[in-house]
Amino acid sequence: MKKIVIIGASHAGISCAEKLRRYGFDGRITLIDRIPGLPVQRPPLSKDFLKYKNVELHSFYLRQKEYYEREKIELVTGKDVVAINRESNSMIFEGDSEINYDVLILATGADAKIPDYVRKDISNIYVLRDNEDAVRLKEGALIANKAVIVGGGFIGLEVASSLRSIGLSVDLIEFAPRLLPRVSSQYISDYLQLVHQKEGVSIHLSQSIEEVIYSKFNKVEAVKLCSGKILRCDVLIYGIGVSPNIKLANDLGLSVADGVEVDSSYLAGKNIYAIGDVAYSSGEFNSRIESVFHAQFSATVAAASITNSPLPSQPVFWFWSDQYDLKLQIAGILPKPKKDEFLRGEVREGKKEGSFSVWNWYQNKLVCVEAVEDSQAYMVGKRLIEQNIPISPAIIKDRSVDLKEMLKNLL
Ligand SMILES: Cc1cc2nc3c(=O)[nH]c(=O)nc-3n(C[C@H](O)[C@H](O)[C@H](O)COP(=O)(O)OP(=O)(O)OC[C@H]3O[C@@H](n4cnc5c(N)ncnc54)[C@H](O)[C@@H]3O)c2cc1C
Known part of the structure; x- marks a missing residue:
C-alpha cells in the first residue's frame, strides 16, 4: 500500500x-x-x-x-x-x-442545517460550521445591535455568550421545553438557562419561527414566533444541528x-x-x-x-463548552432511558465557590458526570466510568469525602 x-x-x-x-x-x-x-x-x-x-x-x-x-x-x-x-x-x-x-x-x-423556508439571497442570516462562516458572522455581529439565535444547543448557547460579551442584545429560541434537550441533564439545562438570563439573554422555550420578516433591502428585520411575538434583529443565526x-x-x-x-x-x-x-x-x-x-x-x-497496529480500547466520551467565564466538562454519555426506566442524578458542590458537578447513574451504573468549573470532579468521574468502578450516590453526596483520595483508594 x-x-x-x-x-x-x-x-x-x-x-x-x-x-x-x-x-x-x-x-x-x-x-x-x-x-x-x-x-x-x-x-x-x-x-x-x-x-x-x-x-x-x-x-x-x-x-x-x-x-x-x-x-x-x-x-x-x-x-x-x-x-x-x-x-x-x-x-x-x-x-x-x-x-x-x-x-x-x-x-x-x-x-450546518438551515431551514428550507429561509430565503437564500439574504445577507444577514448566518450559520456557524467553519472558518468562512465564522469570519462572516463576526463581521456581521460587529456592526449589529440585536441578534436572534435559533437553537438552544451548545453552538447556540456559546454564540449567545460571545455576542453578549461584545454588547449585542440576544434573543434565543428553542423548540424544546428546555435548553440542551438532547445532551445534558435537566439540572444543567436549568442552570444554564439561569446563567444566560442573568447575563441578559431572553430565552424563548417551546417556540419556533412562524415567519421571517424581510425588509425591502433584502435583509431580515424581525422574526415572528408561533406565540405571535415579534423579535427584531440585525443578525439571525441558526444553530439547529x-x-x-x-x-x-x-x-x-x-x-x-x-x-x-x-x-x-x-x-x-x-x-x-x-x-x-x-x-x-x-x-x-x-x-x-x-x-x-x-x-x-x-x-x-x-x-x-x-497499519495493522493494535486497536486502541474504547475511551470514555468527553466534551467541553465555554460560556461566559464558565467551563462545563462532560465525561460519559447520558443515555435515553427506556420507558419505565430513569436516570438517577446527584449534585455535588465543588471546592471553588459556584462550582458543582452532576453525577448520573443509569441502571445503577455511573454513566455521565457534568462538571461546572470543577475539573477535579470531571477527572475523577471520568476515571471511575473508564475503569467501570461502582460508586454509590450516597458517597458522591457526602461532602466530607475527598474525591481524589477516594479515587486513589478505589484504584
Ligand atoms: C463552532 C463550533 C464549536 C464547536 N465546539 C466544540 C467543543 O467545544 N467541543 C467539542 O468536542 N466539539 C466541538 N465542536 C464539534 C467539532 O468541531 C466537530 O465534531 C469536529 O470538527 C468534527 O471534525 P471532522 O473532521 O469530522 O469534520 P469537520 O470539522 O466538519 O471537517 C470536515 C471537512 O471536510 C471538508 N470536506 C467535506 N466534503 C469535501 C469534499 N467533497 N471535498 C473536499 N473537502 C471536503 C470540509 O470542508 C471540512 O473542512 C464544535 C463545532 C463547531 C462548528
Missing part, C-alpha cells in the same frame, strides 16, 4: 494523517479540503474568535505549515472532490484533475443512514474508511458523534487498522 488519500482536513482528517505517521506508515498521504488555507480548529469559532475583536483565525490553526512539510503530508486545500471512481480508485477535483489512492478515508464532516456530508459515500455505493455506516475499525467498504462527524458507528456509541473526542478517537482506530 503506497497512497492514502484523506478527504477532509479538519479534526478527524488531520488526526488520522498524524496517527498514520506515528504508526509507521511511510507512503504518500494526501489531505484534501475544499476550504482554502491552513485548516483551523472549530471549537474556538463560537468562543474566543467571536468574542474578541482582535483575535484572528491564525491563532487557531490545527497545525502550522511546517508540520505538514516535516511529516511529508501533502496538504491540498481550496479543492472540492466532486466525484470518485471506485473501479479505478481515483477521485476527481473540481476543474477535472485526478488523483489515485490505495486507501481512501472519508473525513468529510458535516454542514448539522447534516453529515454523505454525497461522496452515496456515490461510492456505501451503506449510508444518518452518516456513513462503519464497523468497529471505522471501515465503510473495501479500502474505504469513514471517520469523525460523518461516521455512523454501530459499535458502543451506536450513533453519529459530533465532537473533537470522537474525531480523534475514530482517526486513531482507522490509522491503527490500516
Whole structure:
C-alpha cells in the first residue's frame, strides 16, 4: 500500500494523517479540503474568535505549515472532490484533475442545517460550521445591535455568550421545553438557562419561527414566533444541528443512514474508511458523534487498522463548552432511558465557590458526570466510568469525602 488519500482536513482528517505517521506508515498521504488555507480548529469559532475583536483565525490553526512539510503530508486545500471512481480508485477535483489512492478515508464532516423556508439571497442570516462562516458572522455581529439565535444547543448557547460579551442584545429560541434537550441533564439545562438570563439573554422555550420578516433591502428585520411575538434583529443565526456530508459515500455505493455506516475499525467498504462527524458507528456509541473526542478517537482506530497496529480500547466520551467565564466538562454519555426506566442524578458542590458537578447513574451504573468549573470532579468521574468502578450516590453526596483520595483508594 503506497497512497492514502484523506478527504477532509479538519479534526478527524488531520488526526488520522498524524496517527498514520506515528504508526509507521511511510507512503504518500494526501489531505484534501475544499476550504482554502491552513485548516483551523472549530471549537474556538463560537468562543474566543467571536468574542474578541482582535483575535484572528491564525491563532487557531490545527497545525502550522511546517508540520505538514516535516511529516511529508501533502496538504491540498481550496479543492472540492466532486466525484470518485471506485473501479479505478481515483477521485476527481473540481476543474477535472485526478488523483489515485490505495486507501481512501472519508473525513468529510458535516454542514450546518438551515431551514428550507429561509430565503437564500439574504445577507444577514448566518450559520456557524467553519472558518468562512465564522469570519462572516463576526463581521456581521460587529456592526449589529440585536441578534436572534435559533437553537438552544451548545453552538447556540456559546454564540449567545460571545455576542453578549461584545454588547449585542440576544434573543434565543428553542423548540424544546428546555435548553440542551438532547445532551445534558435537566439540572444543567436549568442552570444554564439561569446563567444566560442573568447575563441578559431572553430565552424563548417551546417556540419556533412562524415567519421571517424581510425588509425591502433584502435583509431580515424581525422574526415572528408561533406565540405571535415579534423579535427584531440585525443578525439571525441558526444553530439547529448539522447534516453529515454523505454525497461522496452515496456515490461510492456505501451503506449510508444518518452518516456513513462503519464497523468497529471505522471501515465503510473495501479500502474505504469513514471517520469523525460523518461516521455512523454501530459499535458502543451506536450513533453519529459530533465532537473533537470522537474525531480523534475514530482517526486513531482507522490509522491503527490500516497499519495493522493494535486497536486502541474504547475511551470514555468527553466534551467541553465555554460560556461566559464558565467551563462545563462532560465525561460519559447520558443515555435515553427506556420507558419505565430513569436516570438517577446527584449534585455535588465543588471546592471553588459556584462550582458543582452532576453525577448520573443509569441502571445503577455511573454513566455521565457534568462538571461546572470543577475539573477535579470531571477527572475523577471520568476515571471511575473508564475503569467501570461502582460508586454509590450516597458517597458522591457526602461532602466530607475527598474525591481524589477516594479515587486513589478505589484504584
Ligand atoms: C463552532 C463550533 C464549536 C464547536 N465546539 C466544540 C467543543 O467545544 N467541543 C467539542 O468536542 N466539539 C466541538 N465542536 C464539534 C467539532 O468541531 C466537530 O465534531 C469536529 O470538527 C468534527 O471534525 P471532522 O473532521 O469530522 O469534520 P469537520 O470539522 O466538519 O471537517 C470536515 C471537512 O471536510 C471538508 N470536506 C467535506 N466534503 C469535501 C469534499 N467533497 N471535498 C473536499 N473537502 C471536503 C470540509 O470542508 C471540512 O473542512 C464544535 C463545532 C463547531 C462548528
